[in-house]
Amino acid sequence: MFQIGLIYLFIVTVGYLILLRIDRGRTLLSLQTAGRSLTRLIPLLVAVFGLVGLFQVFLSPAQVEQAMGASNGWLSLLVGGAVGAVSIGPPLAAYPLAGSMLEAGAWPPAVAAFVITWISVGIITLPFEASVFSVRYALLRNGIGFLMALLVGLLLGVLL
Amino acid sequence: MSGQRRGGLWVLIRSQWLLLTVVGLYVWAFRHDADRALQALQISATTLSSVLLLIAAVFGLVGVLQVWISRDLIVRLLGREGGIKGLLFAAFCGTLLIGPPYIIFPLLMSLHKQGARWAVVTVVLSAYAVKLQMIPIEVEFLGWPFSLGRSLLTVVLAIPTGLLVERLMERRSR
Structure with missing residues (x-):
């Protein structure tokens, strides 16, 4: 490194x-x-x-595996996406955290969903986004963005 | 006087909540199990020092991009193109744009008011999840296949996302 x-x-x-x-x-x-x-x-x-x-x-690998492991499938994907969506921070911060998750045995699609929602879906910034654009736009963009993040994760799982 | 002090405290909490949380966690960890807390601190320090040079280098690049390709320039160029070319260009701009939401959102809203489609605004915000200038750092932590796959898929799916959001936005306003 x-x-x-x-x-x-x-x-x-x-x-x-x-x-x-x-x-x-x-x-x-x-x-x-x-x-x-x-x-x-x-x-x-x-x-x-x-x-x-x-x-x-x-955090033991067993705990990470339980929350975001491959065996949980959909649930892991949702957990990854949701954790990213509620947290907010610059992209730079997401990578080391995601790296620790991968190392501990998290499912790559769940980690990818985490990275994407961390950067582009924001529950905390939602009120601000709604005030700038409109409530309708903020809800649509974040909702669809969240689903797309899960989809990218799943497709990545197929590729890897 | 005390109101002012409380205001300062609020600003501190709002801007550094993550640092404060982590400090709190360490305080808890040292009380709970000092040996493991120390071990955690060591891992943190080694990881940070191993990527510090890379981070410094990437920020050198960020500075150049910010000055030579300013946000204003990107927005001006975005407003000009229409059609699929405009959407592709929006995806590219999204991957380069950096900045906190309180700067990016109003910037894009002014673009929309000047006539840019909802799809363009949304494509920028979707492709925003990829940061071209940060890729070396992402690769260090997540590896080539993961980083490349994630970035490409995000950019490719940004365009259908933009079109979908636009359609849903226009459906009710008609």
């Missing part, structure tokens, strides 16, 4: 050096934007990775 990070950082740095020659002002602005987004995320990163540790030590 560390090496891949290093390679990535190298590529991005080279990109920045090239952009610096093209447009100095915008490149410095990009760097500033990147730094600001990252520092704003630090508390969340600490929280999510803290949760990953707790997850691995205190």
Whole structure:
């Protein structure tokens, strides 16, 4: 993991050096934007990775298997989608959590549903979405989005 | 004075509820079983440090995309295209767009008011579940087959989702 990070950082740095020659002002602005987004995320990163540790030590694979295992089928899929839909956070936070679930033996379709609903279905943001668009739109989009997340999970299960 | 302090506390709870919850869980864990709590803390620290460079690199990319392809530019381009090309473009934009709902929703609503279809708005919000610039991080945690499969399926299904929501939206207003 560390090496891949290093390679990535190298590529991005080279990109920045090239952009610096093209447009100095915008490149410095990009760097500033990147730094600001990252520092704003630090508390969340600490929280999510803290949760990953707790997850691995205190939840036994048997418990994860019971809630989101392949043997439960539909129920696991619903649990995955529902957990993602009630939680809210940036995409970045969903991946480590989903990784812990997979490692503990959760069913991949349920984990995929979790990742998708985490990002694009929001029970907590529903009132806000309704006030911006309309109640009808917010309900339709989140309802259909939830079902689609389950469908993506199922199709992924067929593919994998 | 005390009202102001309570306001500050509320802001803290609302913005950092996850961190506060996790801290609370750790307090509980250390009382319950200090050895395992320490073990959990160690796992957290190793996992975080192993991906920190990758996260820093990805955010470098995020900064570039945000400045060179701004949200406003994306929205302006989205308003122009119609038909299936517009929907495909909307799916692509959704995978690149980042930002919290309180910025994205009003932005898309202004787009709709300027004449963009409901399908376009919905496709953007569905494809939003894929983040192209974050794929390296997703792959680190979930592996190539999972990440690639999930992303492709999400983007492909975003278009029928958009059309379906649009149909249901227009059915009653007619």
